[in-house]
Amino acid sequence: MEFTKQIADYILSQRWCSFKEEIRLGQMSEFNLQSIPFDGGKKLFSIGQIKSKQGEAHYFMMPLQEVSTDQKNALPLNGKYYRDALTEPDYWQKLMELFAQNNNKVRFPNGWVMKHNIAHHPEVIQSQINMPSRPLGVEQSNTTLEVGEQMIAFKQERILNFSTQINPEFSMNDKLMREHCSVMPETYGGFFLYNNRGETASAGIEQEYISNKGDLWNYSVSYLKDKLAQGYLTGTDLRAEDNPQFMGMMLNLSRKTAEMSECLSRPDSDQAFAPEAVNDTFIHHYSKQLEVLLYQAHQNIVNNVERLPEPTKSKAQVLLENWKELTQKFVADKIRLINDSPNKGYITRVHGDFHLGQVMVTKDDDLRFIDFAGEPGIPLEQRNQKHISVRDVAGMYRSIQGYLGAVATEEFAALAPDLESQKARKAYAKKAIKPLIESASQTFLGRYSLRDPWLSLEVLRKNLYEVNYEVNNRPNMAYIAIDGLTDLLKPTSNGRDLLQTKKPENTL
Numbered sequence: 001m002e003f004t005k006q007i008a009d010y011i012l013s014q015r016w017c018s019f020k021e022e023i024r025l026g027q028m029s030e031f032n033l034q035s036i037p038f039d040g041g042k043k044l045f046s047i048g049q050i051k052s053k054q055g056e057a058h059y060f061m062m063p064l065q066e067v068s069t070d071q072k073n074a075l076p077l078n079g080k081y082y083r084d085a086l087t088e089p090d091y092w093q094k095l096m097e098l099f100a101q102n103n104n105k106v107r108f109p110n111g112w113v114m115k116h117n118i119a120h121h122p123e124v125i126q127s128q129i130n131m132p133s134r135p136l137g138v139e140q141s142n143t144t145l146e147v148g149e150q151m152i153a154f155k156q157e158r159i160l161n162f163s164t165q166i167n168p169e170f171s172m173n174d175k176l177m178r179e180h181c182s183v184m185p186e187t188y189g190g191f192f193l194y195n196n197r198g199e200t201a202s203a204g205i206e207q208e209y210i211s212n213k214g215d216l217w218n219y220s221v222s223y224l225k226d227k228l229a230q231g232y233l234t235g236t237d238l239r240a241e242d243n244p245q246f247m248g249m250m251l252n253l254s255r256k257t258a259e260m261s262e263c264l265s266r267p268d269s270d271q272a273f274a275p276e277a278v279n280d281t282f283i284h285h286y287s288k289q290l291e292v293l294l295y296q297a298h299q300n301i302v303n304n305v306e307r308l309p310e311p312t313k314s315k316a317q318v319l320l321e322n323w324k325e326l327t328q329k330f331v332a333d334k335i336r337l338i339n340d341s342p343n344k345g346y347i348t349r350v351h352g353d354f355h356l357g358q359v360m361v362t363k364d365d366d367l368r369f370i371d372f373a374g375e376p377g378i379p380l381e382q383r384n385q386k387h388i389s390v391r392d393v394a395g396m397y398r399s400i401q402g403y404l405g406a407v408a409t410e411e412f413a414a415l416a417p418d419l420e421s422q423k424a425r426k427a428y429a430k431k432a433i434k435p436l437i438e439s440a441s442q443t444f445l446g447r448y449s450l451r452d453p454w455l456s457l458e459v460l461r462k463n464l465y466e467v468n469y470e471v472n473n474r475p476n477m478a479y480i481a482i483d484g485l486t487d488l489l490k491p492t493s494n495g496r497d498l499l500q501t502k503k504p505e506n507t508l
Helices: 005-012 020-024 091-101 122-127 168-178 216-232 244-264 280-307 312-321 323-340 391-414 419-432 434-445 453-473 475-489
Strands: 028-038 043-052 057-061 064-067 075-077 080-084 105-107 113-118 133-139 142-147 152-157 187-194 200-208 212-215 346-348 359-362 367-369
Touching: 005 020, 005 075, 028 091, 043 091, 057 200, 091 105, 091 133, 091 142, 122 187, 168 187, 168 200, 168 244, 212 216, 216 244, 216 359, 216 391, 216 419, 244 367, 244 391, 244 434, 280 312, 280 323, 280 453, 280 475, 312 323, 312 475, 323 453, 323 475, 391 419, 391 434, 391 453, 391 475, 419 434, 453 475
Parallel strands: none
Antiparallel strands: 028 043, 043 057, 043 064, 064 080, 075 080, 105 113, 113 187, 133 142, 142 152, 152 200, 187 200, 212 359, 359 367
């Protein structure tokens, strides 16, 4: 099927589309839709495929609902018009009917098969099959529906990633449920798509619905902005002792993270989850991977340094001037400490993409972790690998210590009516928020310390990923990653601070 402008416009209007830039650049040439009619033909359970001119294919779930007229952003197909079916209140109910009528297995015209597997608590699924559903409004590479009266959260995957490996979200959830870990919603079942090449893609997951106030990122940013607004007129700093609610949340986050790590570190007869002692081979490969990341970060800073605003540009230039000395010494010192230790640590399965946005705040102010599918952007095979057990601690630490205060400051300043007021608000917020963020970071770390060589290396790794992204995509926000790297590396040599920068002229 030709990839027409109408098809392109429809897909571009979908929030889940992760390849919009390729479409805008005219790199797509072919569109294919495999559909199974249901709900009396009014709905299509569809798999979309778009091929680029270079032959690369993107696969995605695109369930459709027929509409009577050419509505805005409707998709024209074979003389009819369609829109996204997941917004229909009967989508879940009609989908359950389709699979029940076909013994929980449907076959698409191209021979691909989708199965609905119910792994736990089938009585919950059964009790909700005739209930309405509605989108929760938070959409990335999937769309999550609330089913019934807050009974089931059904996450319909939109982007399909085929692999010979099972989606780690299912195996991770199963492991944590076996260990009676309280950090995540229970999983009831899922939808799996099988192609003709022996590969599988996760197409949906059914989980316990957690009544919540949103994720901990938005919760925390909103809380900090309110506190900054209260303290602005009096110039009051934000301190831990004045914010017991927020600090209590950070303490709970620390405990829940430790619980998750402990559950994933327990012995297991399933070798995919059995902890393994770090050996010389692992340390060698780990060091080589860090070398690649360091090289990439160096090149990205070099290529983008002129785009960076001051004072970030000057800090980046000083980093570049001392890059080899700083980074090689930092890594070598940590690796030496690891090699000199009788216990070199363990590798385990990890969450893999752990930050404040992956934590739900429940209605009673408890916490639940979500999205155990692993680090986005890498193949599923790699997401199932084991890593140093403190990887998740490092990711969350950077989310709090690096990004939380900076973004809250930016958003607080942006509320000002004019540029001068924005500058004043930003100057206040940057100073006022620092004590609370420092206390929150240390409270989260708890028994962990950046003196731990593995944790410091994992923080470096995370920080390098941030540098690579920010200098390429968000130069105005790159100061967060550059400042983090500067603070992490900040040693001295012969009494000279290698990262000392001169204040650039004509800057605020």
